[in-house]
Amino acid sequence: MAFLSLDSISFARSGRSVLSDLSLGFRRGELVSILGANGAGKTSLLRLMLGLLRPETGRVLLDGQDLRRLSRQHIARLMAYVPQNRDLLPPYSVAQIVGLGRLPYGSLTRGLSEQDVSHVEAAMALLDLAALRDRPCTALSGGEYQRVLLARVLVQDAPVLVLDEPLSGLDYGHQIRLMALLARLAQEGRLVVMTAHQPDLVYRHASHVVLLEHGRLLAEGHPETVLDSATLGAFYGVALRHHDHDGQRFFMEGDGKS
Amino acid sequence: MRSRLCFAVALVVLGLGFGLSLIIGRFALSPTDLLHSVEGQGAPEIRAVLLEARLPRMIAALFVGAALSMSGSAFQSVFRNPLVSPDLLGVLSGAAFGAASAIIVHGSALEIEIATFLGGCCAVGFGFIVARLVGREGVLPLLLGGLISSALFTALLSLLKYLADPFDQLPTIIYWLLGSLAQTSWAQLAVLVPLLTLGMAVLWASGRVLDVFGLSDDEVRSLGLPIGVLRLGILAVATALSALTVSLAGIIGWVGLIMPHMARLLIGPEHRRLLPFAALLGACCLLLADTAARSLSPSEIPLGMMTELLGALGFILVLRQLRREGRL
Numbered sequence: 001m002a003f004l005s006l007d008s009i010s011f012a013r014s015g016r017s018v019l020s021d022l023s024l025g026f027r028r029g030e031l032v033s034i035l036g037a038n039g040a041g042k043t044s045l046l047r048l049m050l051g052l053l054r055p056e057t058g059r060v061l062l063d064g065q066d067l068r069r070l071s072r073q074h075i076a077r078l079m080a081y082v083p084q085n086r087d088l089l090p091p092y093s094v095a096q097i098v099g100l101g102r103l104p105y106g107s108l109t110r111g112l113s114e115q116d117v118s119h120v121e122a123a124m125a126l127l128d129l130a131a132l133r134d135r136p137c138t139a140l141s142g143g144e145y146q147r148v149l150l151a152r153v154l155v156q157d158a159p160v161l162v163l164d165e166p167l168s169g170l171d172y173g174h175q176i177r178l179m180a181l182l183a184r185l186a187q188e189g190r191l192v193v194m195t196a197h198q199p200d201l202v203y204r205h206a207s208h209v210v211l212l213e214h215g216r217l218l219a220e221g222h223p224e225t226v227l228d229s230a231t232l233g234a235f236y237g238v239a240l241r242h243h244d245h246d247g248q249r250f251f252m253e254g255d256g257k258s
Numbered sequence: 259m260r261s262r263l264c265f266a267v268a269l270v271v272l273g274l275g276f277g278l279s280l281i282i283g284r285f286a287l288s289p290t291d292l293l294h295s296v297e298g299q300g301a302p303e304i305r306a307v308l309l310e311a312r313l314p315r316m317i318a319a320l321f322v323g324a325a326l327s328m329s330g331s332a333f334q335s336v337f338r339n340p341l342v343s344p345d346l347l348g349v350l351s352g353a354a355f356g357a358a359s360a361i362i363v364h365g366s367a368l369e370i371e372i373a374t375f376l377g378g379c380c381a382v383g384f385g386f387i388v389a390r391l392v393g394r395e396g397v398l399p400l401l402l403g404g405l406i407s408s409a410l411f412t413a414l415l416s417l418l419k420y421l422a423d424p425f426d427q428l429p430t431i432i433y434w435l436l437g438s439l440a441q442t443s444w445a446q447l448a449v450l451v452p453l454l455t456l457g458m459a460v461l462w463a464s465g466r467v468l469d470v471f472g473l474s475d476d477e478v479r480s481l482g483l484p485i486g487v488l489r490l491g492i493l494a495v496a497t498a499l500s501a502l503t504v505s506l507a508g509i510i511g512w513v514g515l516i517m518p519h520m521a522r523l524l525i526g527p528e529h530r531r532l533l534p535f536a537a538l539l540g541a542c543c544l545l546l547a548d549t550a551a552r553s554l555s556p557s558e559i560p561l562g563m564m565t566e567l568l569g570a571l572g573f574i575l576v577l578r579q580l581r582r583e584g585r586l
Contacts, residue, residue: 052476076482089472090338090527100470104482108470109463111530136526156481 002061003028003191004049004079004160009058011044011215018044019215022058026208028159031186032193033202033223036212037236042195043084045212046162049193050081062160076104080153084164084195091136094129094148095120101155116155123151127181143174150178154185161185163194167201179205203227203249211235223249261531264524268538275542279316279549280308284556314447315439319548320541321447322439322503323513325454327540328461328533329503330514331521332496335468335529336489337397340522340580343515344500347400347493348407352381353504355411358418358431367441370434371505378501381411386490396475400493437508437562439548450506457499458537464492465530472527509562512569513540519576543568 002025011019019041026032036042047053049060051067060067062078070078080101089097101123102116112120124130127147137145146166153161163182167175175198183205186192196202202209203223211218211226218235219226229251233240243250281287285307294300295308329344337346345351356377360370382404389403422428461468467488470478478485503510521536544565551564 047476050476050480052479071482072479072484073482076480079480081477081480083474083476090522092469092472092527096469096528100473100481103466103470108466108483111466 001064002026003063004193005061006045006049007059007061009048009055009060011041011048011053011055013044017215019048019055022215022217024210024217024220026191026193028189028191029186030191030208031183031206032191032208032210033206034193034195034210034212035197035199035202035235036195040212041215042212043164044215046081046164046193046195050079050162051075073104076156076158078158079160079162080156080158081162082149082153082164082166084168089137091138093134093136094140095124095133097137097148098124098129098151098155101152104156119155119157120151123154126154127151142169143171146170146174146178150181159189160191160193163192165195165197167196167198175201183207199227199232199251200249204247261525261535265535265538268535268542272538272542272545275545275549276316276320279319279545280312282549283307283312283553310444314444315442315548315552316545317447317451318439318442318506319544321451321454322507322510323517323540323542323544324537325458325499325503325540326510326514326544327517327521327536328458329496329499330540331518331529331533331536332461332464332468332492333514334518335471336492336496337401338471340519340576341515343512344496345408345511345514347385347404347497348381348411349378349497349500350504350509351408351411351415352384353378353501354435354509355381355415355418357434357504357508358415358422361427361430361434362418362422371446374505375501377411378497378504381407382493382497382501384410397489400489433560434508435562436560437510437565438551438558438560439507440552440558442506446506450502454499454502457495457502458533460495461492461499462530462533464495465528465533467492468529468533469527507561510544510565511562512565512572513543516569516572516576517543519579520572523579 005025006022009019009022010017022045034042034045044053048055051060062070062075067075098120099112099116102112102119106113106116124133127150129147129151132140132144137148140148146169166178170178179201182192182194186207206223208220209223209226210220211231213235219231227249229240229242232251239254240251241254243252280292281289287304287308291300291304292308295305326344333342333344333346334340353374356373357370359377360373365373385400385403385407388406389399392402393399419428419431422431470481470483475485500514517540518536521532521539525531525535547564547568548561551559551561
C-alpha cells in the first residue's frame with residue numbers, strides 16, 4: 001500500500017497551470033527519482049507533497065490520511081525536507097544545524113534532550129561529520145554542507161525524506177556516494193523522494209522513476225522500463241543513445257549513426 | 259570557553275563603567291562621597307545629584323541599551339539581514355510622531371511617554387496592514403510595509419513641526435528627537451523597567467525560535483513550526499521593546515544595529531548566548547555614551563547625537579567584517 005500518494009492533483013500559479021491531474025503513489029522502501037526539464041514542476045510537486053503548497057484540486061494522502069487534516073508538527077514527524085535553494089545560513093556550527101532537526105519533537109524554549117543529542121551524534125557519525133561538529137557552516141565545502149543538511153533530515157527521524165536536487169553542486173564522487181547512501185536509507189525502510197538531473201545515477205540507484213513534462217506525468221515505473229535513450233531523448237529534446245554494462249546504463253549524446 | 263571569557267570581560271567593563279559613571283560628570287563625586295551617600299550621610303546636594311539625577315539615568319541607560327540591542331538582534335534574525343535595525347518597521351518614526359503630537363497639545367511628561375509608545379505601535383501596526391495588502395508570505399512584504407509606514411509617519415512628523423510654535427514647541431520637539439536620558443525619574447523606571455525586563459526575558463526564551471529564522475520559510479514549516487505566527491510574535495515583542503526605549507530616552511540610533519553585530523562577532527550566532535551578550539554590550543555602550551554625553555562639555559550633548567557619532571565609526575567595523583565573511 002502506498003505510504004505517500006497524490007490523488008488527481010492540479011496546481012496553478014498566477015493563472016498558469018504548473019501541474020495537472022497528477023496521480024502517483026509511493027511505498028516505503030522505495031527510492032523515487034523525479035526527472036524533468038527546468039520548469040517542469042518538480043519543486044512544486046515536492047512542495048505539494050509536503051503540504052507547503054495547497055493543490056487546486058485533488059488531495060495528498062500520507063499514511064492513509066489527508067494531509068490537510070494533519071498538524072504541521074505531525075507532518076514534520078513523518079516527512080523531512082531539504083529544499084533546492086540552500087541559502088547560506090548564519091555561521092551556526094555543524095552540530096547546531098543538525099540539532100535543528102529535532103525541533104518537531106521538543107519545545108522551542110528548551111534545548112536538546114539526551115535522546116535528541118544521541119540522535120544528533122548518530123547522524124553525524126553516519127555521515128562522517130563528527131570531526132566537523134564545531135565548524136561554522138560558512139567554512140564548509142559544498143559536499144560537506146550537503147552532508148550536514150542530510151544529517152539534519154535524518155535526525156528528524158521521519159519515514160519519508162524529500163530532497164530537492166540533492167546532487168546539485170556536488171562533484172561526481174560525492175554524487176555517487178550520496179545516491180548510494182539514499183538507496184541504503186530506502187532499503188532500511190524509508191521512502192526517499194528526490195528530484196535529479198542525472199539519469200545514469202538514477203538508473204543505477206533508484207527503484208522508481210517519475211518523468212514529468214510540463215506538469216504532466218510522461219512515464220513512471222522501474223528505471224529499466226522508463227529510462228531508455230528514446231524516451232529520454234524525446235524528453236530532453238536531444239539525440240541520445242545508451243549503453244548497458246554490468247547492470248549500469250550509460251547515456252551518451254548522439255544517435256549512434258556516426 | 260571563549261564565550262565565558264567574553265561574558266566575564268563584558269561584566270568587568272560594565273562594572274568599571276558603572277563605577278566611573280557614578281563619580282564623573284559636571285558635578286564630580288569622590289568615592290568617599292558615594293560611600294557617605296549610601297550610608298545616608300553626606301551633603302544633601304550630593305545625595306540629590308547621586309540618587310535623583312545620576313543613578314536613575316544610569317539605570318535607564320543600562321536598560322535602554324540592553325533592550326535596543328536585544329531588539330536589534332531579533333530584527334536581524336527575523337529579516338536574515340545583519341544590517342537591519344529595530345526601526346525597520348517604522349517604530350521610530352511613529353514614536354516621534356506620537357511624541358510630537360503630545361508636545362503640540364502641551365501634554366504632560368507621562369502623556370508624552372504614552373503617546374510615544376502608542377505612536378510607535380501604531381506605525382508598526384500600519385506597516386503590518388500594508389504588508390498584508392502587498393503579499394502573504396515572506397519578509398519582503400513586511401519590509402515594504404515598514405518602508406511605507408516610516409515614510410508616512412515621517413511626513414506627518416514634518417507636518418507637526420511645520421505647525422508647531424517655533425519659539426516653544428518646535429525646539430522641544432527637536433531636542434526630544436535628539437534623544438536624552440536627562441529627565442529620567444524613578445517613577446518612570448518603576449513602570450518601564452519591569453516591562454523592558456519582561457520583553458527581554460521573552461526574547462531570550464525565544465532564542466531557539468530566532469535560530470530557526472536562519473532557515474528558509476519552507477524548511478521552518480517542514481520542521482513543524484508556524485513561521486508566520488512566530489515571526490509576527492517576535493516582531494511584536496521586539497517592536498514593543500523599541501517603542502518602550504523611545505518613550506524613555508527618545509530616539510537613540512545605531513545601538514540596535516551595531517551591538518548585536520559586535521556580539522555575534524565575539525560570541526557566535528546562537529541566540530541563547532548571543533541575546534544576553536548583546537544586551538550586556540548594549541548596556542555598556544549606552545552607559546558610557548551617556549556618561550560621555552553629560553561629562554564632555556559644560557552643556558549636555560544629546561545622547562542620540564553621541565550614539566550617532568559612535569555608531570558611524572562602529573558601522574565601518576561592521577562593514578569590514580561583513581565583507582570578510584563574504585556577505586557584502
